[in-house]
Amino acid sequence: MMSDSTMLIQLTAQAEAHGADLLTLRALIEEACELGAARALRSLGLEDDRARKDLDEMRELLSAWREAKGAAGRALIGWLVRCALVLLVVGVAVKFGLGGITLP
Template sequence: MSVATGRVLAQLLAQGCDEGAEIATLRAIVEEAGELGAMRALKRLGLADDGAAGDVAELRELLRAWRDAKRSAWRALAAWVARVVLALLLAGLAVRLGLDGLLKPGALK
């Protein structure tokens, strides 16, 4: 609930109290209205049935698996790039040291 909504709610409660309603009655009305609004929102989202908790748990598990797979893919890519960079550095070092003959196919036979 935002600060502005909280202020409006407090003002309405104070007004109702000033006009003769008990604060406990007003708070109960507000609580029931909040619960009714929450249930309507859940129904609109399709999460008001008994299986909704299981569905949400499955979605969370699927999202966690997706994040793990994405993290693993990035790590594999980083490892591959590191290997390529190291291979290029070794090849450059071999050329620099005059060992470029070793880079030719069949040079070690």
């Protein structure tokens, strides 16, 4: 089997020898794109068979993180609202002099 870089070299030579017709140029561009994409994946460490599984797991983790962050934000807002309501009730109680009432 021919490597990507060998195919690219052969297509470049063919384009030079034949005056680079449209079909040859398209094939050259396609091979160059595939070679560049393979290099990019290799530089990121994503060229092996586990890469798809790794990306799926990363997406799941990111989704869980976003959900947890949203839930934490909603919980914080809920606690702040509750605290504000408690302070409001205590303020009203103090205003009307209900602070001295004892429960039986």
